[in-house]
Amino acid sequence: MTDIKFRSDMSVDLITHTANPDLMVAMAARVSTLGSDSLPTLATDKEEQSGLINFLIKNRHGSPVEHSSFTFLISAPIFVWREIQRHRMASYNEESGRYKQLEAVFYVPDHNRCLVQTGKTGAYTFVQGSEEQEVLVSDIVQYQSTESYYYYLEMLEQGVAKEVARMVLPLNIYSSAYVTMNARGLMNFLSLRTQNENSTFPSFPQREIAMVADQMENIWAAKMPITWTAWNNNGRVCP
Numbered sequence: 001m002t003d004i005k006f007r008s009d010m011s012v013d014l015i016t017h018t019a020n021p022d023l024m025v026a027m028a029a030r031v032s033t034l035g036s037d038s039l040p041t042l043a044t045d046k047e048e049q050s051g052l053i054n055f056l057i058k059n060r061h062g063s064p065v066e067h068s069s070f071t072f073l074i075s076a077p078i079f080v081w082r083e084i085q086r087h088r089m090a091s092y093n094e095e096s097g098r099y100k101q102l103e104a105v106f107y108v109p110d111h112n113r114c115l116v117q118t119g120k121t122g123a124y125t126f127v128q129g130s131e132e133q134e135v136l137v138s139d140i141v142q143y144q145s146t147e148s149y150y151y152y153l154e155m156l157e158q159g160v161a162k163e164v165a166r167m168v169l170p171l172n173i174y175s176s177a178y179v180t181m182n183a184r185g186l187m188n189f190l191s192l193r194t195q196n197e198n199s200t201f202p203s204f205p206q207r208e209i210a211m212v213a214d215q216m217e218n219i220w221a222a223k224m225p226i227t228w229t230a231w232n233n234n235g236r237v238c239p
């Protein structure tokens with residue numbers, strides 16, 4: 001009997017990133033006036049770096065931010081991947097349902113996931129479901145995922161190709177991919193896929209992609225504190 005696993009979380013790991021990513025932004029901006037002499041001054045003067053980066057973000061000079069990039073390994077359900085992959089300013093390599101048997105790991109909303117939508121299109125709010133709704137969602141999601149996976153396995157056992165058998169799998173099955181974004185692409189992604197009171201242009205992302213975006217933001221902010229602070233203080237607008 002195959003073990004079917006249910007998760008209610010997303011995972012985001014940083015695989016690699018540009019060394020000194022804040023410094024790189026300042027150097028890229030200063031090359032226009034100092035040429036190759038930009039490095040020595042900026043490397044030692046954090047205040048200069050910080051003032052310059054704040055100026056760039058505030059005035060939407062975005063190209064210097066493109067030199068710093070981050071590669072994440074993300075594991076999320078396919079309905080979340082559909083949203084992530086709408087962001088074209090990123091590079092993706094994802095596990096293949098044609099070449100690999102997909103693992104029996106499925107998303108199920110936990111108690112913290114509000115289940116009921118109220119309000120009009122574009123101005124929804126979500127409220128907690130009743131106990132009956134929580135049980136209903138949890139039971140149906142788990143039942144349907146299990147059934148689908150067994151049909152998937154049955155077809156594989158009968159010699160059907162993976163790319164055909166996968167057609168019965170639901171959108172809540174997990175997939176993993178490497179995602180590389182430069183910091184400008186990240187700012188665009190985070191401005192749309194997080195909810196934050198500092199945002200000049202508030203966005204209302206689905207909770208599950210926000211769970212991914214929040215982790216990406218925490219990782220990015222720790223590696224690029226100067227740029228993150230400038231972006232956050234200037235309304236979280238992508239320059």
Ligand SMILES: Cc1cc2nc3c(=O)[nH]c(=O)nc-3n(C[C@H](O)[C@H](O)[C@H](O)COP(=O)(O)OP(=O)(O)OC[C@H]3O[C@@H](n4cnc5c(N)ncnc54)[C@H](O)[C@@H]3O)c2cc1C
Nearest residue numbers: 083086087088089090185188189191192193203204205206
């Ligand atoms: C809350 C929310 C709801 C959404 N609902 C829907 C929906 O109902 N249906 C739907 O289809 N999508 C929906 N989307 C997806 C949305 O339309 C975008 O595809 C997605 O957010 C990616 O944004 P982006 O194009 O800015 O990002 P990227 O593709 O990373 O592009 C970054 C920037 O590069 C520039 N750029 C990239 N490609 C081009 C191009 N071809 N031409 C000109 N400039 C370009 C633009 O300035 C763009 O902002 C939704 C997104 C959000 C956040």
